[in-house]
Amino acid sequence: MSETAPVTPLRERAGQALQDTFLQEALRIATTKFIGLRREAFDDFPEGEALRDRARAIKEATLQHLDQHVERLVDNVERRGGHVHYATTADEARRLVLDIARRTGARVAVKSKSMATEEIHLNDALEAAGVTPVETDLGEYIIQLAHERPSHIIAPAIHKTKGQVAELFARELGRPTEPDPEVLTRIARAELREKFLVADLGISGANFGVADTGTIVLVTNEGNGRMVTSLPRVHVAVMGVEKVIPSMTDLAVFLAILAKSATGQKLSVYTSLVNGPRRGGELEGPEEFHLVLLDNGRIGQLAGPLREALSCLRCGACLNVCPVYRQIGGHAYGYTYPGPIGILLTAMLNGPGSVTELAHASSLCGACADACPVRIDIPRMLIELRRDVAERGLPPWSERLVFGAFGGLLRRPALYRLAARIGRVLQRPFVRGGTVRRLPLAFGDWTRTRDLPPIAARTFQERWTQLAREEHR
Amino acid sequence: MTPPARAAFMVTCLGDLFYPEVGERIVQLLRRLGVAVDFPAGQTCCGLPLFNSGYHADAATVARRTIALFESAEAVVVPSGSCAWMVKHEYPGLMTEPAYRTAAERLAGRTHELSQFLVERLGRRQFHSAVGGRLTYHDSCHLLRGLHEAESPRALLRGLAGSEFVELPGADECCGFGGSFSVRLPEVSTAILDKKLANVEATGAACVVACDAGCLMQMRGGLSRRGSRVRAVHLAEVLGDPR
Numbered sequence: 001m002s003e004t005a006p007v008t009p010l011r012e013r014a015g016q017a018l019q020d021t022f023l024q025e026a027l028r029i030a031t032t033k034f035i036g037l038r039r040e041a042f043d044d045f046p047e048g049e050a051l052r053d054r055a056r057a058i059k060e061a062t063l064q065h066l067d068q069h070v071e072r073l074v075d076n077v078e079r080r081g082g083h084v085h086y087a088t089t090a091d092e093a094r095r096l097v098l099d100i101a102r103r104t105g106a107r108v109a110v111k112s113k114s115m116a117t118e119e120i121h122l123n124d125a126l127e128a129a130g131v132t133p134v135e136t137d138l139g140e141y142i143i144q145l146a147h148e149r150p151s152h153i154i155a156p157a158i159h160k161t162k163g164q165v166a167e168l169f170a171r172e173l174g175r176p177t178e179p180d181p182e183v184l185t186r187i188a189r190a191e192l193r194e195k196f197l198v199a200d201l202g203i204s205g206a207n208f209g210v211a212d213t214g215t216i217v218l219v220t221n222e223g224n225g226r227m228v229t230s231l232p233r234v235h236v237a238v239m240g241v242e243k244v245i246p247s248m249t250d251l252a253v254f255l256a257i258l259a260k261s262a263t264g265q266k267l268s269v270y271t272s273l274v275n276g277p278r279r280g281g282e283l284e285g286p287e288e289f290h291l292v293l294l295d296n297g298r299i300g301q302l303a304g305p306l307r308e309a310l311s312c313l314r315c316g317a318c319l320n321v322c323p324v325y326r327q328i329g330g331h332a333y334g335y336t337y338p339g340p341i342g343i344l345l346t347a348m349l350n351g352p353g354s355v356t357e358l359a360h361a362s363s364l365c366g367a368c369a370d371a372c373p374v375r376i377d378i379p380r381m382l383i384e385l386r387r388d389v390a391e392r393g394l395p396p397w398s399e400r401l402v403f404g405a406f407g408g409l410l411r412r413p414a415l416y417r418l419a420a421r422i423g424r425v426l427q428r429p430f431v432r433g434g435t436v437r438r439l440p441l442a443f444g445d446w447t448r449t450r451d452l453p454p455i456a457a458r459t460f461q462e463r464w465t466q467l468a469r470e471e472h473r
Numbered sequence: 474m475t476p477p478a479r480a481a482f483m484v485t486c487l488g489d490l491f492y493p494e495v496g497e498r499i500v501q502l503l504r505r506l507g508v509a510v511d512f513p514a515g516q517t518c519c520g521l522p523l524f525n526s527g528y529h530a531d532a533a534t535v536a537r538r539t540i541a542l543f544e545s546a547e548a549v550v551v552p553s554g555s556c557a558w559m560v561k562h563e564y565p566g567l568m569t570e571p572a573y574r575t576a577a578e579r580l581a582g583r584t585h586e587l588s589q590f591l592v593e594r595l596g597r598r599q600f601h602s603a604v605g606g607r608l609t610y611h612d613s614c615h616l617l618r619g620l621h622e623a624e625s626p627r628a629l630l631r632g633l634a635g636s637e638f639v640e641l642p643g644a645d646e647c648c649g650f651g652g653s654f655s656v657r658l659p660e661v662s663t664a665i666l667d668k669k670l671a672n673v674e675a676t677g678a679a680c681v682v683a684c685d686a687g688c689l690m691q692m693r694g695g696l697s698r699r700g701s702r703v704r705a706v707h708l709a710e711v712l713g714d715p716r
Contacts, residue, residue, distance in 0.1 A: 011657070018664055323647045360653070361661075363662070364525060364652075365618070386525070387529050403523060406522065407535065411517075411534055411538060413517055423490075445656045452690075453492070453693065456490060467497060467500055471509065
């Protein structure tokens with residue numbers, strides 16, 4: 001099942017985001033901080049650029065033989081006593097997890113932060129099946145309390161100010177408090193401790209799956225991921241199938257750049273290596289371990305136009321630097337994955353029809369490609385998506401008409417010059433003091449907030465004859 | 474490489490229709506520097522707006538025209554980073570026929586954005602300021618991240634006698650233009666612009682200089698609407714006599 005398309009048009013969603021002063025403040029503070037921290041982290045790390053190239057090369061080489069690497073991962077997970085399941089669709093993935101929950105007899109499932117489980121809308125399915133999912137990442141916990149969805153890949157509650165979180169805790173938990181992050185964290189921690197102890201099921205995502213060793217790697221900052229994967233009797237990890245990497249040596253390359261790109265940390269606070277269920281003689285760890293490998297549109301892109309996006313590490317760096325994301329935040333995008341990479345992932349998961357508008361939610365400024373640790377050329381693929389959308393005839397007829405006419409003018413210089421002359425006549429009523437301050441119809445979308453230069457009384461082409469003469473003087 | 478004695482000028486659609494005085498200055502400037510200027514007749518637009526919106530067949534047709542127009546030019550000068558990027562970076566890939574592909578690659582190699590042409594091809598960095606006062610510089614996205622050029626425009630601005638150059642905080646951040654983006658999501662485009670203009674005004678500069686007609690249209694439009702004293706000008710408008 002694809003995700004449900006947003007009801008309102010993108011422009012309207014973006015407009016609402018722009019009007020939300022809390023959101024604007026939260027976004028400004030958080031993205032500015034992330035940008036600065038990332039820059040500092042790489043400034044202090046001269047080998048970073050070469051490692052980014054290396055990381056990309058590893059991803060490319062792995063995708064080249066993805067089937068073999070996945071097979072090795074499966075073999076090694078099973079050798080360590082884990083169970084591996086393969087889900088072609090989001091629906092299949094949900095059913096697999098629900099089956100495990102049912103067999104476990106789980107009433108409560110603790111979760112560590114996972115975009116893959118967001119992508120398959122797992123929480124709704126768990127609730128419907130009578131299992132209470134409890135998000136244990138602080139940001140995820142906040143938005144779960146608020147009945148919202150993540151608005152950033154690594155900072156799900158980035159859209160909330162600390163004041164809003166304090167209000168939320170007062171309302172939902174009956175714990176009125178000052179908007180002090182430390183106090184708020186302590187409250188969440190106390191609430192969550194109990195949940196860890198009663199949960200039979202722990203659900204996580206995976207940042208990497210190491211084929212050589214059958215290890216699932218989780219990169220977190222709060223330690224909750226470690227508890228989710230070790231305290232409950234059963235642990236399920238849901239992993240996008242493209243997250244497999246060949247070896248621990250490769251893992252070192254990714255770990256060196258992932259946290260720096262995401263939060264500007266040299267390393268995240270916790271890097272958890274999960275090696276399947278508890279074995280004889282071990283004191284902790286789950287009795288059962290399940291790995292759900294999620295396709296959901298990924299495999300189809302191995303030979304598709306969005307292949308490069310399969311290298312994404314989900315660090316969120318492209319969101320932080322994106323001028324559009326920084327203005328509208330994640331919810332306005334309308335799907336699970338926001339930001340520049342999110343548009344590509346949305347198209348991958350839900351088909352090109354889902355991004356008819358979203359493919360244009362970018363000024364193509366290229367900041368995303370610059371920030372991407374594995375140098376995914378996001379603007380290039382956005383243009384490819386636009387092409388796909390245009391060639392399928394999905395844009396509104398008015399747009400196709402405008403671009404058709406525009407292309408016609410550009411092919412015919414005489415017509416182009418004539419159009420300039422006609423434009424000069426038509427603009428007359430609107431020119432005031434050498435500038436156009438208000439235009440009717442669709443043109444008004446520019447002039448509502450910005451002045452427009454009028455078409456010059458004499459264009460450069462019309463001036464050229466005289467200019468050419470001057471050369472010989 | 475010896476500096477070229479002749480160059481063909483690609484005025485670009487925005488340059489032709491909205492900023493012809495910029496084109497005039499460039500022609501005069503190049504002549505002062507000993508470069509004869511040709512202006513191939515029949516120019517329209519490089520096709521970037523079509524390309525960026527996904528209308529690639531139309532963009533390729535327009536590109537083929539442009540390639541033919543400039544085929545015999547020894548050097549091509551473009552006053553806009555985005556159009557230069559289109560020609561240098563995207564034309565070859567748009568061409569499916571081998572002959573056009575080769576021609577596109579040749580054109581790509583001979584096409585220069587104005588600041589790059591002045592600094593790299595002509596080796597000229599020292600000019601008198603045509604405007605005086607304090608100047609700051611906005612990196613256009615395509616020039617900076619597309620053509621990886623941050624230094625040439627700054628070298629020229631630092632080399633201006635009679636003007637002071639100050640860096641713009643967040644100079645490398647988009648102005649919010651983005652071609653059709655500016656009218657598809659005009660409110661977002663304007664919000665991005667507001668941030669840019671606040672940074673510009675905080676520098677105390679009299680002019681913000683850019684090397685792209687798109688950014689100029691966006692920044693000028695915003696500055697003039699808010700009644701600002703700051704002017705958004707093209708690089709060619711601040712370059713006076715060579716020194």
